[in-house]
Amino acid sequence: MTLTALDWLIIISYLAGCMAAGIWMRRYVRGVEEFAVAGREMNVNLGIASLAATELGLVTIMYTAQLGFEKGLAGASIGVLMAAAFYLVGRTGFIIKPLRTAGVMTIPELFEQRFSVRVRWLAGLFVVLGGLLNMGIFLRLGGEFLVWSTGLPPHWLEWVMTILLGLVLLYTALGGMLSVLVTDYLQFLVMGVGIVVTSVLVLIHAGGFELVASLQAAWAGSAGMKLNSHPFNPFHGSSLGWGYLLWMLVLQVAAATTWQTVISRVLAAKDAGTAQRMYRRTSFYFVGRFLLPGLWGAAAFAYFAAQGGLPEGVSSLTAMPHYLGIILPVGFIGLVIAAMLAAEMSTDSGYLLTWATVIYNDLITPCLKNPLSPKGRLLLTRLLVLGIGVFLLFYGLWYELPGNAWDYLAVTGNIYLASVFTLLVAGLYWPRANARGAYAALIMGAIGPVTFLLIGKKFSIPPEVAGFSAFALAALGMILGSLSAPAQTARPAAL
Amino acid sequence: MKDPFVLFWAVLILGSIAWYGFLVFYVGIKAGRDIRDLIRTLREQQAGNKKS
Numbered sequence: 242m243t244l245t246a247l248d249w250l251i252i253i254s255y256l257a258g259c260m261a262a263g264i265w266m267r268r269y270v271r272g273v274e275e276f277a278v279a280g281r282e283m284n285v286n287l288g289i290a291s292l293a294a295t296e297l298g299l300v301t302i303m304y305t306a307q308l309g310f311e312k313g314l315a316g317a318s319i320g321v322l323m324a325a326a327f328y329l330v331g332r333t334g335f336i337i338k339p340l341r342t343a344g345v346m347t348i349p350e351l352f353e354q355r356f357s358v359r360v361r362w363l364a365g366l367f368v369v370l371g372g373l374l375n376m377g378i379f380l381r382l383g384g385e386f387l388v389w390s391t392g393l394p395p396h397w398l399e400w401v402m403t404i405l406l407g408l409v410l411l412y413t414a415l416g417g418m419l420s421v422l423v424t425d426y427l428q429f430l431v432m433g434v435g436i437v438v439t440s441v442l443v444l445i446h447a448g449g450f451e452l453v454a455s456l457q458a459a460w461a462g463s464a465g466m467k468l469n470s471h472p473f474n475p476f477h478g479s480s481l482g483w484g485y486l487l488w489m490l491v492l493q494v495a496a497a498t499t500w501q502t503v504i505s506r507v508l509a510a511k512d513a514g515t516a517q518r519m520y521r522r523t524s525f526y527f528v529g530r531f532l533l534p535g536l537w538g539a540a541a542f543a544y545f546a547a548q549g550g551l552p553e554g555v556s557s558l559t560a561m562p563h564y565l566g567i568i569l570p571v572g573f574i575g576l577v578i579a580a581m582l583a584a585e586m587s588t589d590s591g592y593l594l595t596w597a598t599v600i601y602n603d604l605i606t607p608c609l610k611n612p613l614s615p616k617g618r619l620l621l622t623r624l625l626v627l628g629i630g631v632f633l634l635f636y637g638l639w640y641e642l643p644g645n646a647w648d649y650l651a652v653t654g655n656i657y658l659a660s661v662f663t664l665l666v667a668g669l670y671w672p673r674a675n676a677r678g679a680y681a682a683l684i685m686g687a688i689g690p691v692t693f694l695l696i697g698k699k700f701s702i703p704p705e706v707a708g709f710s711a712f713a714l715a716a717l718g719m720i721l722g723s724l725s726a727p728a729q730t731a732r733p734a735a736l
Numbered sequence: 737m738k739d740p741f742v743l744f745w746a747v748l749i750l751g752s753i754a755w756y757g758f759l760v761f762y763v764g765i766k767a768g769r770d771i772r773d774l775i776r777t778l779r780e781q782q783a784g785n786k787k788s
Contacts, residue, residue, distance in 0.1 A: 269778040284773065286766035293759070314745040321748075422774070426767050433760035440753050453742055473741035526759065529752030536749055 244391060248575025255579040256408065259427050259586065263412025263420040273346075273601070273618045276417030283422065283509045288519035290429040291422050291591070292506045293526050297432065298588030299383035299581050302534040306561035309538025313456050313472025315480045316538075319489050320531025324524045326493035331520025334513065336498035339669050341513040348504055348661060349603040355668040356676040358607050363683055364661055365603030368501055371657025372596045373629065377637040379592070380406060382558075383585040389555075389562035390569075391578060403634060405582065406589065410630040413590045414623045418509060421590045428583035435580020438573060439565065440533045446568045447540040455543035466546040472539065488705035491712065495662040502595045537561050544568075597625035659711035660686025667719045674723050681722030686715030 244252075270276050283291070308316030330337060345351045349368060353361035383405075384398040393401065412420045447455075459468035471477035475486060497503060497520070510516040541564035545551050555563050569577055601622045606612075613621060663682045667674035689711045 269775070284767075284770040286763050287770035287774065289759070289763050290767040314749075315741070317745070317748075419774075419778075423771055426771060429767070430760055430764050433756050433764075437753055437756050437760070440749075440756075444749075449746065473739055473745060525752075525755055528748055529756055532745070532748055532752050533756070 244574060244578070245571050247572050248578065251575035252579050252582065255427075255431055255582065259424050259583075260408060260412060262427060263416055263424045263590075266412075266416040266419040266423050269419050270415075270417055270619070272615045273622055276419075276619055276622055283506070283515075284511060285515050285518045285522070287422060287426065288506050288510055288515065289523050289526075291425040292503065292519060292523050294425040294429040294432060294583070294587035295421075295502055295506070295591035296527075296588070297530050297584055298379060299386050299585040300379045300588070301530060302581065302584060303382045303386055303558060303561070305531045305534040306538035306541070307558045308531070309535030310542045310557045310560050311538075312470040312480060313460070313468060313539050313542075314532070314535060315471060315473055315475040315477070317528070317532040317535040318475035318481060318486060319493075320528045320535075322486065322490045323493045323497075323527040323531070326490065326497045327520050327527060328524035330494065330497045331517045331522075331524060334517050335494075336665055336669060337504070337507045337516050337520065338513040340504065340665070341507050341510060341516050346508060347599050347602045348499065348501060348665065349599065352664060352668065352679065353607070355674075356664075356679045360664075360676050360679045360683075361603055362607050363680070364664060365599055367657050367660060367683060367687070368599050369596055369604065371654050372501060372592070372599070373632065373636075375654050376589075376592050376596070376633065379585070379589060380633060380637045383581075385559055386562045386581060387578065389559045390566040390581075391574070392566060405585065406630055406634060409586050409589045409593065410627060413593050414626040417622070418505075418594060421587075421594055422509075424590060425587045428587035431583040432580045432587070435577050435583070436529070436533055439569070439577050439580075440536060442569060442573065443537050443540045443565075447543055452540055452543050455546060456539060459542065459546050464546040465549040466542065466551075468542065484703065484705045488708045492658065492708060495658045495712070499658055499662045499665060501599060502591050505591070505595050505598070534561070537565065540564065593626050593629050596629055597622055600625050600629075655708060655711050659689070659708075659715045663712070663715035663719050667723070671719075671723075674719060675726050677726040678719040678721075678723030681718035682715045683718075685718030686711055689714035 305317070305320070308319070329335070340348070340351060343351055343354065345354070347365070347368075349361045349365040352364050380402045384402040387393065387401060388395055388398050412424060416423075455464060456468060456472040458464040459466055460470075460472050469479065471480045475481045476483060481489075506519065507516040510519060538561045541560045544564055544567075545555075545560060551557075551560060552563070565577065566574075601618070605621070660683045663686060664679050667678065667682070689707075
């Protein structure tokens with residue numbers, strides 16, 4: 242697929258508009274409060290646009306399409322569970338209501354109010370490590386999409402993504418959350434149109450009934466490629482299975498209440514009610530977040546199965562962008578590329594700002610004897626955004642990850658979610674919880690998954706067992722640690 | 737097509753496409769107003785700070 246002049250016009254117009262809006266918002270940044278949480282002036286619909294844009298990145302589209310390619314539409318069950326988790330949290334206010342009411346800027350800040358400044362620092366370290374290592378793979382997977390869908394030379398990947406990251410860094414470092422919100426809005430519009438158009442074109446090309454028949458034939462083993470997982474029934478033994486789905490539900494509730502990039506929208510909301518409405522109204526969006534790219538992946542499977550197999554050099558991860566590059570008509574590819582750039586940029590900007598805020602707020606500030614001036618705080622946060630950008634370039638783009646590092650990434654994400662989720666639940670809802678329990682939960686939550694990583698392959702431990710164990714060990718640490726401290730030192734629930 | 741799971745996913749796919757289209761249209765208009773209000777609030781705060 243070669244980009245035409247019209248395609249380039251669409252892409253350049255989008256990038257220019259986005260950059261202008263992002264840089265323009267710089268004039269309203271007076272301090273860290275505006276920079277990190279937009280002065281807590283965000284209304285519900287802007288929150289929906291920002292949350293939707295941030296939590297649907299190009300990396301999301303790549304791995305959800307890969308799920309569709311390998312497991313058919315059943316792979317999108319995780320999206321249904323994610324939607325259920327967001328709706329439940331939005332309906333009940335579980336964790337997010339007291340968290341927003343507390344008026345903190347980050348999750349670890351709450352732990353100083355509830356436990357101690359050292360717990361805040363240690364939790365901040367977990368949040369930053371898990372978050373940065375998680376984000377380390379974004380650029381490479383985003384670049385893979387652009388290279389495979391446009392037919393760009395593969396050696397351009399690093400340079401294209403470096404320039405893209407440079408653009409994101411420019412407006413994020415200047416305007417902070419204010420720039421992120423405005424650019425998220427534009428990116429939400431472009432991305433939404435691109436996803437709808439692509440899904441309709443894929444359905445027209447693959448045909449609804451024909452796609453079902455192709456996947457069923459592949460499952461039965463009578464197509465050009467064999468599908469080893471039931472394409473429609475997630476409860477089937479060959480597919481995800483009950484245990485894995487239950488584990489995913491727990492993980493999604495933990496992510497909805499603990500993942501700092503999501504929570505930063507809660508903390509930027511005008512009040513707790515606005516945050517809850519934002520969750521409820523965004524919930525169904527997460528079904529499409531998994532299902533629509535999953536549909537593209539399943540259609541790519543059916544297409545290549547009819548061709549007799551994947552072309553040389555194409556994997557289950559790159560099959561979908563390769564397929565889109567083949568089927569998208571001229572003129573549409575520019576819109577789709579602009580949409581995917583929007584998905585990548587909105588996620589990168591939100592994540593850059595979030596992790597920089599946690600480093601400033603929870604790792605550096607507690608260690609300072611004399612507080613910085615307002616200008617000094619703003620400069621430090623901006624420098625941290627740039628520093629994380631440099632880290633991303635070297636870690637995720639110019640440095641080839643060895644195979645087992647990917648396992649390590651999955652485990653670090655789990656350490657963060659299990660331990661910090663346990664601290665939040667106990668800190669907000671269990672008056673007997675104390676700092677000793679918090680330390681034990683953080684350490685036990687870390688030891689569990691790492692141990693499973695080391696012996697998991699030897700004993701073939703399923704991911705759901707490793708995942709549940711991390712939560713169980715963190716909870717056990719919190720309960721035993723808190724009960725081992727004298728009762729009079731335990732504070733009542735702060736909120 | 738007798739498989740209930742096929743029907744389930746078909747409904748969700750069409751529902752998701754419709755929902756995304758609706759969100760872009762409805763939230764697009766509403767969030768645009770939110771941005772206008774946000775900028776107005778920030779301008780008022782800046783003007784207030786200059787006066788004081």
